């Protein structure tokens with residue numbers, strides 16, 4: 001399909017700066033990223049199509065930070081608070097600038113609800129090279145996400161399919177409740193691009209498969225034992241109040257985990 005396809009024409013008619021605006025609409029409709037009032041960091045945001053969609057959806061109580069090495073023209077009458085950063089995401093100074101705008105993480109979690117990245121490398125036409133560069137850009141975005149996302153926050157990044165994709169997903173997976181691959185309808189049919197959607201950032205001290213020793217401090221309404229690991233709640237089935245037991249973490253959520261006693 002040529003560049004002048006349906007989505008291109010629709011973008012012109014509906015006042016979006018880029019046809020990619022429809023990809024973010026579809027990603028949000030599928031994965032629920034842009035809730036009202038959220039703080040969103042948009043990486044590789046120029047010319048600003050995603051920013052337009054994000055601004056509409058997060059509304060006046062939201063905050064939106066657009067970052068690109070190219071200039072992003074100011075959005076017209078945005079409802080949320082909007083900030084622009086001009087910089088290269090492979091440089092620490094750009095990450096520092098984002099951190100200065102959104103604020104440092106405090107004890108209760110990070111300052112950002114969603115990190116989205118549509119960054120793409122300059123294409124060489126060499127499939128493996130373009131893929132490797134794209135994976136490198138996702139890793140930059142992932143670093144920002146792990147640094148700044150609040151517990152339960154979401155991450156979504158474009159990547160070109162290829163041999164390093166499985167390793168990339170394997171590195172992202174432990175930091176979130178789950179990771180999905182989404183191919184929006186608005187992506188061109190011929191494109192090898194897909195979006196990794198990582199939902200619900202985990203910031204607690206345990207991960208699935210960990211074996212830890214805990215002391216049961218209480219029994220909850222459902223009969224599960226309640227233990228704490230560095231103030232993080234772990235529900236343990238089949239235990240008695242006051243017991244100290246070795247448990248395997250089975251399922252981790254942003255604010256608590258489930259575990260089973262290790263026999």
Ligand SMILES: C[S@@+](CC[C@H](N)C(=O)[O-])C[C@H]1O[C@@H](n2cnc3c(N)ncnc32)[C@H](O)[C@@H]1O
Pocket residue numbers: 017018020021043044045046047048049050051067068069070087088089090118119120121122137
């Ligand atoms: C596909 S465009 C993004 C389109 C945008 N989502 C929109 O809807 O308008 C990819 C963008 O990634 C940016 N980009 C690529 N590498 C980057 C890097 N290292 N740092 C910052 N931006 C980068 C490019 O400048 C380009 O504007």
